Amino acid sequence: MKAVVQDEYGSPDVLELRDIEKPVPKDDEVLVRVEKAALHIGDLMLMKGEPYIMRLGAGLRRPKKRIPGFDFAGRVEAVGKEVRGFQTGDEVFGETNGGSCAEYSVVPTDKLVHKPGGLSAEEAVAIPVSGVTALRGIRDAGKVEAGDKVLINGATGGVGMYAVQIAKALGAEVTAVCGPSNVELAKQLGADHVIDYTQDDFTKGEARYDLILDNVANRPLAEVRNSVAEGGVLISNSARSKGRWFGAVGRMMQAGIISMFVKAQGRPFYSQVKSQDMVDLIAFIDAGELRPIIDRTYPLAEVAEAMRYISGGHASGKTVIAVGD
Numbered sequence: 658m659k660a661v662v663q664d665e666y667g668s669p670d671v672l673e674l675r676d677i678e679k680p681v682p683k684d685d686e687v688l689v690r691v692e693k694a695a696l697h698i699g700d701l702m703l704m705k706g707e708p709y710i711m712r713l714g715a716g717l718r719r720p721k722k723r724i725p726g727f728d729f730a731g732r733v734e735a736v737g738k739e740v741r742g743f744q745t746g747d748e749v750f751g752e753t754n755g756g757s758c759a760e761y762s763v764v765p766t767d768k769l770v771h772k773p774g775g776l777s778a779e780e781a782v783a784i785p786v787s788g789v790t791a792l793r794g795i796r797d798a799g800k801v802e803a804g805d806k807v808l809i810n811g812a813t814g815g816v817g818m819y820a821v822q823i824a825k826a827l828g829a830e831v832t833a834v835c836g837p838s839n840v841e842l843a844k845q846l847g848a849d850h851v852i853d854y855t856q857d858d859f860t861k862g863e864a865r866y867d868l869i870l871d872n873v874a875n876r877p878l879a880e881v882r883n884s885v886a887e888g889g890v891l892i893s894n895s896a897r898s899k900g901r902w903f904g905a906v907g908r909m910m911q912a913g914i915i916s917m918f919v920k921a922q923g924r925p926f927y928s929q930v931k932s933q934d935m936v937d938l939i940a941f942i943d944a945g946e947l948r949p950i951i952d953r954t955y956p957l958a959e960v961a962e963a964m965r966y967i968s969g970g971h972a973s974g975k976t977v978i979a980v981g982d
């Protein structure tokens with residue numbers, strides 16, 4: 658099968674399109690024929706092997722996971738003998754174990770759901786990691802209720818576009834922070850107020866929020882917490898923090914320690930995709946409250962280009978890879 662493979666950590670230049678062996682599913686896994694894959698910042702970090710602390714789990718000298726991509730949408734090709742509820746030919750989407758920038762991949766059934774007929778593969782593939790992260794941030798960690806004032810910093814990227822829509826669906830008054838080219842998109846997503854960060858700095862404004870979901874981490878935590886209302890909380894959710902050794906892990910640890918003493922600092926969360934979360938996101942879609950936004954679609958041979966694009970940090974929605982049909 659064709660797959661994008663990396664033998665070492667580094668820039669997008671380490672990614673090569675090759676012919677490799679098709680994976681074999683374990684008894685509790687499904688083999689899928691991948692139609693679409695989608696990328697996010699976690700893929701970029703694994704490609705680069707940074708921050709270095711991540712290599713303790715991902716492979717010290719070279720990546721254990723050699724095929725980039727987690728999110729996929731496609732068709733079931735074969736099922737392991739313990740698998741129930743999925744059959745050859747089913748249209749599915751979710752998160753792979755083996756890497757989704759490949760014609761075939763293996764998926765555990767607890768990270769897999771049937772694709773609703775009304776959703777294209779391109780829309781479905783945009784859901785898993787980013788959609789579930791937004792759900793964790795807004796519904797689970799943020800505990801948003803109707804009438805809450807919610808600010809989302811980085812409101813139109815992969816996570817932000819879901820966060821805005823989920824917060825609106827839960828009845829919040831939403832302020833979206835984004836750059837000038839995304840102001841219109843933020844309004845279309847349903848934001849009640851939009852702050853263009855090139856014009857205004859929300860941390861210097863008078864407004865206070867019950868929840869701030871920070872997808873950008875471009876300000877010290879204390880500065881952002883200044884904009885949290887009495888009884889409110891800041892959930893810091895960014896892997897873009899600088900530092901080759903600890904990077905975002907350092908900021909997450911800092912937020913975790915502060916959260917033990919400061920009520921307005923929420924505990925950071927690590928988002929793991931589970932089937933039930935994707936079912937919950939489909940329910941928002943079915944209710945007409947949520948729609949995935951696709952920014953760009955690249956062919957499999959151009960995964961390196963797609964990685965360069967997401968490394969810029971200014972995507973408007975999700976970046977998708979067209980793998981097969």
Ligand SMILES: NC(=O)c1ccc[n+]([C@@H]2O[C@H](COP(=O)([O-])OP(=O)(O)OC[C@H]3O[C@@H](n4cnc5c(N)ncnc54)[C@H](OP(=O)(O)O)[C@@H]3O)[C@@H](O)[C@H]2O)c1
Binds near residue numbers: 896
């Ligand atoms: N906790 C977890 O388990 C988990 C899982 C997945 C992702 N994440 C984190 O979630 C964060 C967001 O991911 P993503 O995929 O949404 O990233 P993304 O697609 O690259 O989006 C980044 C967004 O940030 C905005 N932005 C850039 N500079 C900004 C600034 N100075 N002020 C305000 N907004 C700014 C961009 O808007 P413009 O284009 O308008 O500039 C864009 O909308 C990442 O840091 C990622 O690490 C966490």
